[in-house]
Amino acid sequence: MASCFGPVRAALIAACCLAAVACGGGGGGSTPPPPPPPTNNVVSVIVDEGPSNQSVNTLFTSVTVCVPGSTSSCQTIDHIQVDTGSYGLRLLAPVLTVALPVETLSSGNSLVQCAQFVDGFSWGPVALADVQIAGETAKSLPVQVIGDSRFATVPAACSGTGTAEDTVSSFGANGILGIGPFELDCGDCDTTTHGLYFACATATTCTDTTVPNAMQVPNPVTHFAADNNGSMIDLPAVAAGGAVTLSGSLIFGIDTQSNNQSGTQTVLTVDGSGELVMTFNGQTLANSFIDSGSNGIYFADSNIATCTTTGLTSFYCPGNTLTLGLSIQGQNGVMVNNLTFGVGNTQTMLNANPTFNVFPQLAGQLPAGNAGTFDYGLAFFYGKRVAVAVEGNTTSVGTGPYIAF
């Protein structure tokens, strides 16, 4: 056989190389081989009761983590919360069966994080893992291991921020997948200490530290080999009264494959905190957000009755279901008008369907001191395909950070 790389005619080169490829399959027929299949960029998601059996309007998926470089020390973990209001993959140590190596700073100290949430904090080391979700992979990705017994002592600077959430029951999930519109959970932790990252010389000697961006816990999507400019959450519509569960898809990438095209989506650019301007009840609320990690629709309206049942007093219990209007404006000036949402009577909805975990009309109060916020939670995503583009990425319809639907 003539060499494919010899000085032969172009037609011969083509035929020769085609034959060489075909030979790999043992065939030799005249049909060209199909192109390599695109990366599987779709993972299923579900709204259910969660591992704490108490979740409502909380979206979960599964993630596979491996010890870096290993194909055998791997584990698939279910009920990882899908959260567009945070950044980074965080796993609860009690469910983790593989030993992930802890990241070490140039000083030789271990890197440990104090992840902050409004209702508490989660303490644990930053470890490295090969992460796989659907067919997408991120090699040696910094992830947080929450409640890791290797770093059991929480420094006062971390515990002083609130209540510990380092068990599956207190966290309400086996982990969290933060895929908001930024790469990092901190804007300037490489130059300023915030009480978020700590350098630990020993398990009990930890001090607040700056940390290079590449070592921080990032939105995993930004580290995928492909489809890394954002993601889409696609959920079906649900009846006003709710449902036991709701299943849909999390699709990685925007305009990177035939199944994640932007089409005619409306782009709302978010600010440096991931926020939008919403207009509700004649008020302009400049610190508003759309967030898959919020389990209700939260806003302040003193005209709507709140529930009287103990434990539910911050949720709304109007006499009849209300239909209210809302406008949302992006930083790019684009305005979406005439949106409506329902506010049900929380107590009535719970009484009618105590086994439901999906409540599109569950709404609650924001404290009066937060009058500048409207927090539109997972209910916003029901019946929509919502894209979240990461900062700095340009798609066919805009440049991130943005939310589009």
Next chain:
Amino acid sequence: MPIFRSGEIKITILLSAVLIAALGPRIAGATLGEPEITVQSDVAQLRASIKNSSDRASYRVHEIQLPGGTLLREFVAPGGNVFAVAWNGPTKPNLRQALGKYFDAMVSAPKPKFADRRHLQIQQGDLVVEGSGHMRAFSGRAYLASAVPSGVDLGDLH
């Protein structure tokens, strides 16, 4: 470009020191439920600086700028005690410092039904703690219900 002689700098520093000493009791931050004058400790403990202090109709507000960018406001009643603290910024402040002896009550409060990671709503006796937000933007407040001066709109405590 102005050039200062060393003597002028010394005078400026001296005047600043006198000014700070004179204003000291007024510009100090404080801890919830504690007297305003006990303070300075918040500013020192939090490695912070006073951004502004202002008198409202029925209380005084100290704005403390934390080094990470978060603003902490402390509200002082006419009687001289801090009745509320509020925060807003990219990270939460050290609430053990800001809430003082009330911190343990906040931490031990039972988790409410339908809690998520974006909201905080606690009422433990006289203590009320509320918050909302997400990574990169947190806001919240804590106040002692019985210590709020009459006529104060809770909506202004932020």
